[in-house]
Amino acid sequence: MKITKAVLTALLLGTAGVVVCMASGTSGESKKEPGWVKNIPAEKIIEWRRHIHQNPELSYEEMFTSEYVSSILESFGNIEVTWPTPTSVIGILRGDKPGSTVAFRADMDALPVPEETGLPFSSQTEGVSHACGHDVHTAMLLGTAATLSSIKDQVKGTVYFIFQHAEEQSPGGARDIIETGVLNDVDAFFGLHIGPGRLPGLIGILPAGPASTASDGFYLTIQGKGSHGSMPQMGVDPIVTGAEIVTALQTIVSRNVTPGEMAVITVGKFQSGNAPNVIPDRALLAGTVRTVSETTRKLIEGRIRTVIDNIANANGATYSLEYASGYPAMENDPGLCILAKASAIKILGSDMVFDAPRMTASEDFARYKEIAPECYLSLSTGPGVANHHPAFNPDESSFINGVKAEVQIILDYLNSR
Ligand SMILES: [Zn+2]
Ligand SMILES: [Zn+2]
Structure with a gap:
């Protein structure tokens, strides 16, 4: 990334931290809003959001939502609309000036959660x-697309507006879209x-480096040989084998992972046996693995496989193991984080921007790092219950700042290249 004056300023501000930003008076100086702010269709954004909210669709089933998004994008008149998969949409805005390609991603899917907000525009789909x-x-993101399409003459490069399906359900929609190759020309991803x-x-602004965790899982069936509880020599005990495995797995994080790097292995399921005097013939174990680097992710998978194989063999048991790779960890690019922070401060003032902690959840936005550097942000929507709660109800007054930040980040990224 070329270092522009704005980026350089942000670099200094970013190093100094938010408190220093406020003390320096950046907040007060940046209130002169650029012309495009008046083009943000604030009322429409609320209307679109309420209509989508009322018509939620589960992962991979976003038929109505994708059609709705597509029709709105087409109404702007200068956005090319493509369908990389049956329920995802990408709007492409080619600015009047040549330049790089930047993508901003929004996910569109809903959850199997019955709504309890009591809102007049509550979900019309049961459950x-x-x-x-x-x-x-x-x-x-529709608001951002509308705003940028209204100033196409000022856009230096190409903007991809990714309306992604199926974030909530592994393997996730990002992988499907990436596999089509439609994003191969993108130079940076924001979400x-x-x-x-x-x-x-x-x-x-989420931290540079790992900004969320990778979430993997394993499902193990240990096949032993049943016997009378008083005659263990006649059987192969899957409970003892499983217990040895559970204990040995605890040493992976403590003995193999670099101290200080976040990693978790939890065996959350261990089922076997029905009676105190019977050695059962099988045991079922399952666990979850959280990591923040690909190296450790691979290391842990390898160690889990080795531990299970050797302990099962040593005990004379056989086993079947399914290792399920979930979403990788997000990797926030340091340069993009600096740029995003500077842009957000420029358009909103430093008192409206904060350094967010790493997400403990996982996000399939992480997959876009396979193509180009990525940067993930958060927008605070006021007090209330957490995401995924039936009464989750974001404050609509917060949305305008999200759009302002998105537009400013896209413009600044393209101008920095
Ligand atoms: Zn979610
Ligand atoms: Zn989500």
């Missing part, structure tokens, strides 16, 4: 609701998630 706020992501907890409208 399904936008409890994670993807309706808001979609509406805000944003809403969440409660702080004042509405605050933009959080």
Whole structure:
């Protein structure tokens, strides 16, 4: 990334921290808003969001939502609309000036959660609701697309607006879209998630480096040989074998992972046997693995396989092991984080921007790092219950700041190249 004046300023501010930013008076100086702010269709964004909210669709089933998004993008008149998969949409805006290609991603799917917000525009689909706020992501990115399409003459390069399906369900929609090759020309990816907890409208910049965890799982069946509880020599005890495995797995994080690097292995399921005097013939174990680096992720998988294989063999048991790779960890690019923070401060003021902690959840936005550097942000939607709660109800007044940040980040990224 070319270092521009804005990026350089951000670098200094970023190093000094938010408190120093506020003390330096950056907040007060940046209130002169650029012309494009008046082009943000604020009322439409609320209308779109409420319509999507009322018509939620589960992962891989986003038929209505993708059609709705596509029709809105087409109404702007200068956005090329493509369908990489049956329920995902990408809007492409080619600016009047040549330049790089940047993508902003919104996810569109809802959850199998019955809504309990009591809102007049509550879900009309029983048992399904936008409890994670993807309706808001979609509406805000439509607002961003509308705003940038209105200033196409000022856009230096190409913008991809990714309306992704199926974030909530592994293997996730990002993988499907990446596999089509439609994003191969993208130079940088940005994404944003809403969440409660702080004042509405605050933009959080997730840390550079690992910004979320990779989430993998394993499912193990140990096949032993049943016997009478008083005659263990006649059987192969899967409970003893499983217990040895559980204990040995505890040494992977403590003995193999670099101290200080976050990693978790939890065996959350261990089922076997029905009676105190019977040695059962099998045991079922399952666990979850959380990591923040690909190296450790691979290391742990390898060690788990080795531990299970050797202990099962040593005990004379056989086994079947399914190791399920979930979403990788997000890897926030340091340069993009600096740029995003500077952009957010420029358009909203430093008192509206904070350094967000790493997400403990996982996100398939992480997969876009296979193509180009990525940066993930958060938008605070005020007090209230957490995402995925039936009563999740973001404050609509916060959305405008999300759109302002998205537009400014896209413009600044393209201008920095
Ligand atoms: Zn979610
Ligand atoms: Zn989500």
